[in-house]
Amino acid sequence: MRFEITVDVAAPPERVWNLLSDVERLPALTPSMESVELLDGPLRAGARARVRQPRLARAVWTVTEFTDGESFTWESRAPGVTTTGGHLVRPAADGATLHLTLVQSGPLAPVLGLLFGRRARAYVTMEANGVKKAAETA
Structure with a gap:
């Protein structure tokens, strides 16, 4: 399973990066996370x-x-599946572009994609929109 979302953010890339990279604060920005x-x-x-x-x-x-100020990738492993989350902030004409990816690989990835794919897509979308909203209202 692979899911990507790109959102334009009407805020400086530095502000978007500061929100995104403060991972312990993400639960305050998105209902897709309870704690980090x-x-x-x-x-x-x-x-x-x-x-x-x-x-x-x-x-x-x-x-x-x-890459400080620009991107981070992290991964989580469980039996039969590796989940990789990518986070990228780039300058854009009117602020920044936020690009998030979620990739699941391994022998159980197709099954987990069927069981949890819709939820995973929703959570990545919530994260992108939560960071966007916080950056634009700061």
Whole structure:
């Protein structure tokens, strides 16, 4: 399963990045997250975060790529599936562009896509819209 969303944000890229990269604050911006706890200090390559989302099992996400001010990718592994979440902020003519991706791979990914695909898409969309709204109203 692969899902992508891109939204234009009428706010400076720095503001969008600051909201997006403050992962422990994301639950205040989107109903798709109940809690996020950084386990290894600030967000950076190798950092881990425990994420709790409604109607999903708790998961530990590990940051696999990090470019300060621009992007981070993290992944969570469970038996038979790896879930990768990408977060990218780019400058745009009237502010910023926010691009989020969610990819599930592994032998159980097709089954999980059928069971949870609709919810996963909804959660990624909620996150994008929550960051957009917060950035534009700050």
